[in-house]
Amino acid sequence: MAWLQQCRIANIVVQVGSDSAACQQDMGKFLCLYEVVSGEIPQLKFEVLLSDDVYRFVAVDADGEQELLWQSDDEREISAALEIHFYRKTIEYLDKDMASIHAALLHVNGKACMFAGVSGAGKSSICTAGLLAGADYFSDEFALLAKDGWVYPFPRPMQWEFTEHPAFERQTIIDSGLISADYFDFPDAQGVETRCHLWHPKNIQRKPLPLTHVVLHQYRADLTAPELLEIPRHEALMALPEHLHIQRGMALDLPMLNKRLNKDCKFYRLTFPNVIAAWELIEAEIRSR
Template identity: 30%
Template sequence: MKKLDRLGWAEGIRVYTYGVHTGVRVSTVGMLSQISRLLPAGWKNSRRATMQRLYSLVVAESNRRAGVKRMHILYADGERIARDTELDQVLATLETDIHRYVAQTSPHMTFLHAGVVGWRGRAILLPGRSLSGKTTLVRELLRLGATYYSDEFAVVDDSGKVHPFPRPLGIREDSTYAQTNYTAEKLGATSGVKPLPLGAVVICKYKAGAQWKPAPLSRGQGALELMANSIAVRSEPDQTLGRIQKLASRAVFVKGVRGEASESAASILNLLSPGKRQEKV
């Protein structure tokens, strides 16, 4: 870290978001506007002198001799976390890592790995690991009129309400897993601002040709699934379980295998239709 500190940094930014203080410093001038677009929405300038995690981005100089690979390098504290000739790739790593760090260490919120949409004043959570088809389903739900909250994290406060984590939807368009980013507005939807109580949790996995016949889950089983998608349960189990308990108190839980998103999306929204019974504590 001391070696890094000696490298002469051109500019930097101190970031405060969800109760977490992080910093980013870069070796060349003019990068900060690009970096600020990668930060969680609603971030503010931190006034702290020391950051919980400091990113150092060494941007390769362009005037080196031909035939020599120019590497951009990203460090988190003293550890190198990315090294690439493409700056965009290194910035993607910065975005992923800063989001994950905030999700892992936020004292104010619990982050669950889930897609989230708002419907009839309640949140629908789609928990799942990467490649489980969350974003595809979120996109389809938006097409049917749902409000966009997140395709990455459900952010839960102490009262059990779900806050938006509105980054652009990262849609994987081919088998390389590469993502293209689209804002909700570009997809014709609106982004939610207000925290919502939870209405339904849909645990599903994509399987080509499968028919969507979800089975109800008990609240305890559903809470267990939420636990299995929480970022900080290992480090903050008491706080995480407490928030999951409040979150799950009035929700419907279903689990199943789905085929195409267009075949299951309407049925998912129907879970919150006025005629459906809402479980009580």
């Protein structure tokens, strides 16, 4: 293997290796935010293997079981497959200990705050607003909730569909010095050259924290000002199961979440037309509680 890197994700060590120089470069962009370790026994391995001019992307678990995730004669396709399957397989492996919630997770004033919303609800915008205001980054996609109610970092690079951010000017983000920009190119299913934009927060939260605040949010262009309401625990619990990456049905997911969420966790519903004003409202609430 020409290149190897070990990193820690939650309570496991993941090792990524590649025989491809191009894949190595792209993998470095995907992995640069994770805590780097060395000399440890990995629980999960991802490898790009070159044989007979074909690149094979495989996952290998702790028992040595190998799964073919993707293969192609174009190494750039492997980079795109990594973006999908690296997260999927890692979440599957962590599932016995960690519930993965489709949510952003930030460290604010010593507290862990989770933002859960459906696609288009403004999760990336809230996460970016928090980072630009000095919050530390856990994840913008995978909130890992352990059995004891603590949340763990899964700091994948932030991504949104277009070159420009939906709420902030690109140059404003770069000039902040708090988030840097990168990208990789790959052919899509029709062979059209496509660019995936990656954004790397500077301030990464490395240690787990107890989850103290959960915000269910929704962007609303028809409002004139953000509204933040504290809601009962049961209302939040009814909404959260739909945001789990691995779902087993309400009968199992709801009691599981109820058991894991701390008794003193606070729950809110946020609607907002302007993400900067919304973040100021959220931050003031977090600092006061």
